[in-house]
Structures are given as structure tokens and as C-alpha cells.
Amino acid sequence: MPAFDALSFWNDPDFAGRLQWYRAVAANRLPAKYLICASIPAGVPLDAPEAALWQALEAGTQAFLALQRRIRAGEAGLAADPARPSLLDLVAELGRRMLSHCNFCRWECGVDRTRGGKLGVCKLAAETRVSTYFHHRGEELVYRGTHGSGTIFFTSCNMRCAFCQNGDISTDRENGEPVSARTLAAMAWILRVEGCHNINWVGGDPTIHLHTILEAIALLASGEPSKGDLEAALAAKADWFARFPRAPGAAFYRGRINAPMLWNSNFFMTPEAMKLLRLTMDVWLPDFKFGPGRCALELARTGWYWETVTRNLRLLRDWGEDFTIRHLVMPGHVECCTVPVLEWIAAEMPDAPVNIMDQYHPDNYCDPGNPKFQERYWPLARAPRREELLSAFAHAKRRGLRFEALSLERSKTGVML
Numbered sequence: 453m454p455a456f457d458a459l460s461f462w463n464d465p466d467f468a469g470r471l472q473w474y475r476a477v478a479a480n481r482l483p484a485k486y487l488i489c490a491s492i493p494a495g496v497p498l499d500a501p502e503a504a505l506w507q508a509l510e511a512g513t514q515a516f517l518a519l520q521r522r523i524r525a526g527e528a529g530l531a532a533d534p535a536r537p538s539l540l541d542l543v544a545e546l547g548r549r550m551l552s553h554c555n556f557c558r559w560e561c562g563v564d565r566t567r568g569g570k571l572g573v574c575k576l577a578a579e580t581r582v583s584t585y586f587h588h589r590g591e592e593l594v595y596r597g598t599h600g601s602g603t604i605f606f607t608s609c610n611m612r613c614a615f616c617q618n619g620d621i622s623t624d625r626e627n628g629e630p631v632s633a634r635t636l637a638a639m640a641w642i643l644r645v646e647g648c649h650n651i652n653w654v655g656g657d658p659t660i661h662l663h664t665i666l667e668a669i670a671l672l673a674s675g676e677p678s679k680g681d682l683e684a685a686l687a688a689k690a691d692w693f694a695r696f697p698r699a700p701g702a703a704f705y706r707g708r709i710n711a712p713m714l715w716n717s718n719f720f721m722t723p724e725a726m727k728l729l730r731l732t733m734d735v736w737l738p739d740f741k742f743g744p745g746r747c748a749l750e751l752a753r754t755g756w757y758w759e760t761v762t763r764n765l766r767l768l769r770d771w772g773e774d775f776t777i778r779h780l781v782m783p784g785h786v787e788c789c790t791v792p793v794l795e796w797i798a799a800e801m802p803d804a805p806v807n808i809m810d811q812y813h814p815d816n817y818c819d820p821g822n823p824k825f826q827e828r829y830w831p832l833a834r835a836p837r838r839e840e841l842l843s844a845f846a847h848a849k850r851r852g853l854r855f856e857a858l859s860l861e862r863s864k865t866g867v868m869l
């Protein structure tokens with residue numbers, strides 16, 4: 453995919469030395485992590501007790517990291533045939549096991565979602581629904597590139613942000629179409645062969661659908677979807693009417709479908725979920741919204757927000773992962789949320805590219821024009837003032853953050869800096 457590889461933003465100082473794994477996988481110069489995982493043996497029978505599976509995952513992760521380093525350095529390649537069962541199969545199996553005592557996210561509800569009786573905070577049993585999927589032209593340039601980000605929107609969420617800008621999806625668990633892992637794999641396959649630069653897992657939040665996503669990635673690694681799966685996948689495609697010439701040659705690494713996986717999430721995952729995602733996600737897009745005070749509790753009914761998101765961000769840093777951070781400036785929340793978030797990033801990961809987003813608009817329970825509007829959210833029923841946005845940008849600039857390339861590309865306010 454030379455056009456993507458040649459885009460000028462790669463030369464921007466904000467990206468110097470960053471996102472190079474993602475870039476190489478997007479351009480098919482390197483295999484995605486899932487293909488590397490598929491070539492490493494699981495090292496354990498998949499019907500072993502869960503504790504043994506986690507133990508094997510630890511050993512498998514070390515084997516993965518060693519092989520990834522050698523492939524990156526040009527000293528090794530993928531095995532000729534995928535292992536059976538592979539580390540990737542083990543990752544998918546652990547996702548299934550976790551579902552039966554769900555601890556995908558920090559709520560750690562412990563419910564058995566395979567039975568569908570008692571439900572957790574996300575109110576989901578085992579079924580996964582996709583609201584829509586398409587070539588997303590609205591993401592940051594580094595993700596939308598020239599052919600769009602292959603974005604799959606999942607229904608429902610594990611947080612309750614009163615102002616959610618995707619409220620129709622996140623608050624309605626019946627939204628969209630039920631999908632199997634096979635259909636999901638077919639969606640990812642279609643998006644990639646149509647030229648998308650990545651597979652962008654988002655919602656709501658994708659974490660609550662972790663089991664289906666991991667299984668779909670394992671299926672993607674096993675070959676081309678069937679005609680029936682491809683037809684089933686078209687039901688939820690929002691841009692089905694548009695012509696995207698298929699270019700399978702631009703989507704393959706040495707004969708295998710190859711696509712960078714992008715985790716676009718509120719980052720409220722458990723360490724166990726992070727361990728599985730580490731082996732399957734090539735690039736991460738964490739949303740870091742609320743400060744360390746009570747705002748997450750009052751505006752999103754979510755406890756443990758700050759400690760969970762910062763813990764997961766530190767993992768990305770310590771693991772040397774590719775990521776960019778999003779921060780949405782909320783009206784009246786510059787001092788309590790924006791400033792501490794930017795301060796934390798400056799102290800902990802000053803090189804991380806940040807998108808300070810200025811597009812907040814009153815939505816969902818904060819929109820006076822919406823029947824769901826609640827009086828207590830009047831302070832959030834407005835856009836951020838110009839001086840609030842300028843203050844956010846100025847603060848980032850004072851702290852030397854790498855925010856301009858991502859934030860100012862489409863900003864109406866930041867260009868005044």
C-alpha cells in the first residue's frame with residue numbers, strides 16, 4: 453500500500469519514531485501480530501484447566517516477543533504452516549473461558565454470560581451485535597489514510613457517559629445485527645481487501661465483545677471466509693452501495709490476509725484482557741477522558757476509572773506498543789479533567805501522540821432536544837467555549853506534548869494558537 457506508506461504525516465515531528473510497527477503492517481512489509489501468533493504452538497491442550505492455559509499463555513507470550521523481534525529485524529519469517537493448536541487458538545480459547553465468569557473489564561462482574569441468566573453491567577449475554585461497519589473517513593489521518601479505517605461498531609457499553617456521542621449504539625443493546633465470529637471475520641476480510649488500512653474495533657466499547665473478536669481474528673488467520681459468510685457480512689455494511697474495487701494483492705503478506713488490528717476503546721479492561729489483546733492488537737487508540745476526581749462517577753457512573761485507564765496506559769508504554777491517545781475536552785471540565793489528563797501524559801509518556809478533540813456537542817442525556825435529556829446535566833448542554841479549548845491546547849503546548857499533528861488537522865479553534 454505505497455500511497456499510505458508515502459503520506460506526509462509520517463515525516464511530522466509528532467510521529468518521529470512512533471507507530472512504525474503499525475505502519476509496516478499496514479503496508480504489508482511485516483505480518484500482523486495475529487499471524488505471528490498463529491505460527492507459534494499453543495503448548496497446551498485447549499481443554500486443559502484454565503489455570504494451565506494462562507500458564508501456557510505466559511510462555512507463549514515470551515516466544516511471541518522473541519519471534520516478533522527476529523521478524524522485525526529480518527532474521528526470521530513466519531512458519532510455512534500455522535501451528536495446530538496455535539498461540540492464537542489459545543488466546544481465543546481464553547476469551548471463551550473468561551466469558552463464563554466474565555472479567556473482560558474492571559467491573560469484573562463474574563457472571564456466566566454463556567448461560568444468559570444473571571447479566572453484568574453491560575447487560576450482555578454471549579451474543580455480539582454489530583451496529584454497522586464501513587470505511588471510516590472521519591478518524592485521524594494516521595488511521596483513515598487514503599482508503600479509510602475499516603471500522604466495526606459494536607452495540608452496548610460498559611460505561612454510562614451521559615453525553616455519549618454514540619448514544620444510539622451504546623445505550624441500545626438491541627441495536628444492529630447479531631453476528632457470529634465467522635461473520636465478523638468476513639467483515640474484517642472485506643474491509644481489508646477493499647483497501648482499509650486497519651481493522652478498527654470500536655463501539656460502544658469493544659471490550660465487552662472480546663470473546664467474539666478474538667475468535668474472529670483466529671478465523672481470519674485460517675484463510676478466506678466462505679461465500680455464505682461474506683454474504684452474511686454484507687447485512688450490516690453501511691457503505692455496501694459504494695464501489696470499492698477489491699485489491700487482495702494489497703492486503704496480503706506472503707499469501708496470508710494481513711491487517712493491522714486497532715483497539716479503539718475506553719480502556720476499562722482488566723489485566724487479563726490486556727494480556728490477550730497484547731498478542732493480537734498492532735496499534736491502540738485509548739480514550740482518556742476523565743480526571744482523577746469524581747467526574748467519571750458523576751458523568752459516566754463508573755468507579756475506578758482513573759486507576760484502571762492509567763494502569764492500562766502504563767502497560768502500553770512498558771510493552772513498547774504503538775498507540776495514540778484521545779482526549780475529549782468537555783464543557784466546564786478543563787481544570788478537573790483536561791489539565792490532570794494532560795499533566796499525567798506529560799509526566800508518564802511525554803512522547804505519546806495525543807489528539808485533543810474539540811468536537812464535543814451535547815448529546816444523549818445532555819441534549820435538551822433529546823427526550824432522554826436529564827435536568828442535572830444542564831452544565832453539559834453546551835459546546836466547550838473557545839477559551840476552554842484554547843486553554844486546553846495552550847496547556848498541552850506548555851507541557852511539550854505531541855498533539856498538534858493529530859489535534860489541529862481538523863480543529864476550528866487550535867489553528868489560532
Ligand code: SF4
Pocket residue numbers: 554555556557558559560561562563571572573574575576610659660
Ligand atoms: S464485560 Fe465488563 S460489564 Fe460486561 S459482564 Fe463482563 S465484566 Fe461485567
